[in-house]
Amino acid sequence: MPPPSHATLLVIDDNPSVAAALEVLFSLHDYRTLRASSPDEGLALLATQAVDLVIQDMNFTQDTTSGEEGEALFKAIRAAHPDLPVILLTAWTHLEAAVDLVKAGAADYLAKPWDDRKLLATVGNLLELGQATRAMADCARRDHRQRRELERDHDLRGLVWADPAMERVLCLATQVARADVPVLVTGPNGSGKEKIAEILQANSSVKDGPFVTLNCGALPSELIEAELFGADAGAYTGAGKAREGKFEAADGGTLFLDEIGNLPPEGQMKLLRVLETGRFSRLGSNREKQVKVRVISATNADLPAMIREGRFREDLFYRLNLIEIRIPPLAERPRDILPLAQSFLAAGKSLSEGAAQALQRHAWPGHVRELKNVMQRACLLSASPVIQAGELGLPVVAASAAHPASGPEPELDRDSIEQALARAGGVVSQAAIELGLSRQALYRRMERLGIARP
Known part of the structure; x- marks a missing residue:
């Protein structure tokens, strides 16, 4: 290059x-x-x-x-x-x-x-x-036209978003995608870390190469090294034949290591060596292999705290964390809630105004994964085309707790309102919730700006 x-x-x-x-x-x-x-x-x-x-x-x-x-x-x-x-x-x-x-x-x-x-x-x-x-410093000054440029110029793998906090994540991800360096994606479980890893791969110089994933928390520690580096026949009990590891499978592409904080100490040491040299050996073998792999890792753990406790190597952390992409919790990007919910609706289903308000008021401790589960459940159980708040299975929260009556209405321009209406499919009540307005306040703002009612 x-x-x-x-x-x-x-x-x-x-x-x-x-x-x-x-x-x-x-x-x-x-x-x-x-x-x-x-x-x-x-x-x-x-x-x-x-x-x-x-x-x-x-x-x-x-x-x-x-x-x-x-x-x-x-x-x-x-x-x-x-x-x-x-x-x-x-x-x-x-x-x-x-x-x-x-x-x-x-x-x-x-x-x-x-x-x-x-x-x-x-x-x-x-x-x-x-x-x-x-x-990335220019991302704060991006307007809605720049959002369209993001969608036009990059493969975003079908990601749905509307909140500026998520747009900043995408700006950073698409900008660093072509740099052949390790990236650490952090954020809570269910927030979309693997989706960001897919976007990094899709916009990288190795986008046509393999994209291999390994959940480091889904396997016992004695098997993780064999998964990463492969093993010769007889390397451990039950290894009847040689097997290829994830690094070999990902050669010429990207390896995504989810829950990297669960990697055992011996695996951490070997991973550090591969990051530094591109070389490794299968378990039970003295023959080294050379690979070229872009490593993206993800975690919901506090790696600096694990370093202080002696459970994670500091030198490995600095190699993995050459650049960090933090995905905010769903509660920190409230404008994403309704667009995501609507993307999870089954064909022919829609949300009532009460259901949309209930979604906005919920704290979402399970993040995007919880939202998807809630919507799929509601679509299965609702006999009506319009899903009501009570069919979501969410705890009842007073509307005043999520939408205080006092305080000034947010200032919004014509583009912001028109795009919110477009995302809501012309449903004014849903657009009002996304914009933080009452339905009456949105009607007043539309009349003042000369925006026709849908």
């Missing part, structure tokens, strides 16, 4: 031969390279030049090996340019300091002597992620 156009890299290293070698390497791949031989010179260049990425040494004083100069330089760069990615070049004596700086926000570290291909891959991925981050 060609590098992002007009990318400028800054190399800060007091060893002229190292700086020259990096400049030649990057120039061969069409990057513009700036060189600085000291921290002060590097900071001065950053103050006057537009730089997309920094590669810095960890030691600038020949008689010390502590890496303190590199740490001070990184902190100065971070303070002045908090979004600028920094790669640390380190000798093994500085490895602990480099790991600490990655925790503090450094993009990555590479040991000297570096591997050219790995360095170039890291630089390319970070530049693409930088582009994605800048695009």
Whole structure:
């Protein structure tokens, strides 16, 4: 993949031969390279030049090996340019300091002597992620026209959404999809993490490759490694013949690891090695296999808490969490409730106004999965084409608790109202609920803006 156009890299290293070698390497791949031989010179260049990425040494004083100069330089760069990615070049004596700086926000570290291909891959991925981050910052300014562009330009796998919180998730997912880096999808059970993984795959550079899934919480710990890496015949009790693992099956595509927090310690160590090298061995075999797999993982667990408790490897967390996509609970995206509910309705069924209000008032502890189950149950049990509130099986909540009478009505423009009406199929009461208005208030707003009644 060609590098992002007009990318400028800054190399800060007091060893002229190292700086020259990096400049030649990057120039061969069409990057513009700036060189600085000291921290002060590097900071001065950053103050006057537009730089997309920094590669810095960890030691600038020949008689010390502590890496303190590199740490001070990184902190100065971070303070002045908090979004600028920094790669640390380190000798093994500085490895602990480099790991600490990655925790503090450094993009990555590479040991000297570096591997050219790995360095170039890291630089390319970070530049693409930088582009994605800048695009994500623009998502807050997207209007409804940009929503249509999302749907037109990307494969969203039939996802139904209307809430700005979910649109921000989609903006990020579609922007990072083509960057060949691990992604961690977080959110509660039933919120749609696998759907986001499918969207990442569908818009990636390996979209035509396999999409393989493994639920790490659905198997006993002694079988997870065999599922991931495969096993030779006789590798464990009951292994009568060799079997292919998920990594082999996903070669050239994407592997989705759901409930990654349930991966046992031995599996965590082997997964880390595959992420770093692309190589692994089947259980019971000493022969290594090489694969190219994009790993997307998901969890509803608090991985930082598990790290503190010693139940999850910190280094694996930072490899998996190069970029995190958090899916908000359904209660945090209330505008999604009715469009999703309507998408789950059987043909010929609709919602009464009372049913729509009951759906809006419910807390949805089970999220989208619970909503789907509620709608399927109601469609099966309701003898009428119009589903009533009592047929949903939801607890009764006072309307005033969900829709306070006091407070100003939200300000809405013509496009917002027309699109809400379209999503509601012209049912004014349902559009009013989505917009946070009473039906009478919506009628008044429509009359003021000259919107015809459906």
